[in-house]
Amino acid sequence: MRALVLTGPGKAEVQEVEPPVAAPGQVVVDVERAGVCGTDVELFTGEMSYLRTGRSWYPLRPGHEWCGRVTAVGEGVDAVWLGRRVTGDTMLGCGRCERCRSGRHHVCADLAEIGISLGRSGALAERLAVPATALYALPDAVDSTLGALVEPGANALRAVQGAGLRQGERLLVLGTGTIGLLAALFARSQGIEAHLMGRDPEGLRLARSLGFAAWTRPELPELPWNAVIDASNAPELPALALDLVEPAGRVVYIGLAAAPSTLDTRDLLLKDVTAVGILGGSAGLPGAVAAYADASVDARPLVAATVGLAETAAVLAGHRPAEAGPGPKIHIDPQR
Numbered sequence: 001m002r003a004l005v006l007t008g009p010g011k012a013e014v015q016e017v018e019p020p021v022a023a024p025g026q027v028v029v030d031v032e033r034a035g036v037c038g039t040d041v042e043l044f045t046g047e048m049s050y051l052r053t054g055r056s057w058y059p060l061r062p063g064h065e066w067c068g069r070v071t072a073v074g075e076g077v078d079a080v081w082l083g084r085r086v087t088g089d090t091m092l093g094c095g096r097c098e099r100c101r102s103g104r105h106h107v108c109a110d111l112a113e114i115g116i117s118l119g120r121s122g123a124l125a126e127r128l129a130v131p132a133t134a135l136y137a138l139p140d141a142v143d144s145t146l147g148a149l150v151e152p153g154a155n156a157l158r159a160v161q162g163a164g165l166r167q168g169e170r171l172l173v174l175g176t177g178t179i180g181l182l183a184a185l186f187a188r189s190q191g192i193e194a195h196l197m198g199r200d201p202e203g204l205r206l207a208r209s210l211g212f213a214a215w216t217r218p219e220l221p222e223l224p225w226n227a228v229i230d231a232s233n234a235p236e237l238p239a240l241a242l243d244l245v246e247p248a249g250r251v252v253y254i255g256l257a258a259a260p261s262t263l264d265t266r267d268l269l270l271k272d273v274t275a276v277g278i279l280g281g282s283a284g285l286p287g288a289v290a291a292y293a294d295a296s297v298d299a300r301p302l303v304a305a306t307v308g309l310a311e312t313a314a315v316l317a318g319h320r321p322a323e324a325g326p327g328p329k330i331h332i333d334p335q336r
Helices: 038-045 150-163 178-189 201-209 237-244 265-270 282-293 309-316
Strands: 002-008 011-016 026-035 065-073 085-088 127-131 135-137 170-174 193-197 213-215 225-230 245-253 274-277 303-308 329-333
Touching (some): 011 309, 026 085, 038 309, 065 127, 065 150, 135 282, 150 178, 150 225, 150 245, 150 282, 170 237, 178 201, 178 282, 201 213, 237 245, 237 265, 303 309, 309 329
Parallel strands (some): 170 193, 170 225, 193 213, 225 245
Antiparallel strands (some): 026 065, 026 127, 026 329, 065 085, 085 135
């Protein structure tokens, strides 16, 4: 089968590889759609920290935002999965430790991430092997575009949940990329007044076209922000989020900067602010599927284009397809 393989920093090619086999407890999925994420780009460029710590290495097969159809099941897996359209959890814990047993498998000490770490092959390929315990069934109302947006949507949903807001309260999202826009969409679906702040003109235009108030930093009005979500990659914005949030509010950190970010914990304490960090979408996957299925969240405008597997290397290198719309997300159809 064909799969995208990262062979070194800045090097990627489509290769013929051995197709996966459904080991005990696993299924094989024919991948319908996969998203290209900022993590995939960092793995391609060599900037991803895991490459320095030894959690990831080349050659590497990326892709962790995906959906597809189960075509084979391994020993011990219920045959009911055969033929089902599914997506799955990126975060694979050991299943035995206290963290896994208490529902915190995304911070398991032995965590492996599909398409990211510890050699787990990813979904930028025609087929993917996945533990059956990581699967989530997709209803017919969730098409391939939405199916491949479940994983980032689950991250965004967890960020909104971490903000702890009630209907009618006001949220500021820093960043107009995929996660920032998804967070605003999920917040609005819960009756929260969501605003966005960004600096990318395309992202700001898209946010406004989706019905949100979207501001640059100089334009940002002096409103009481009950919570702030930092979904950016700018090292100065974590401190700004703390500065902007209302006293006794919440700041949620889901963006990652390439350089260390600093904030003054005296400000955190004296404003009685709660700071929340979000890693992974595991706990948000069912909610994201449900919101897409009942159409309370329509994330499809975030996808700018869908291209074939052969074009993935160019996308990772920063090339935007000629037919791309205004959205921040590029999808791959590995069957092309």
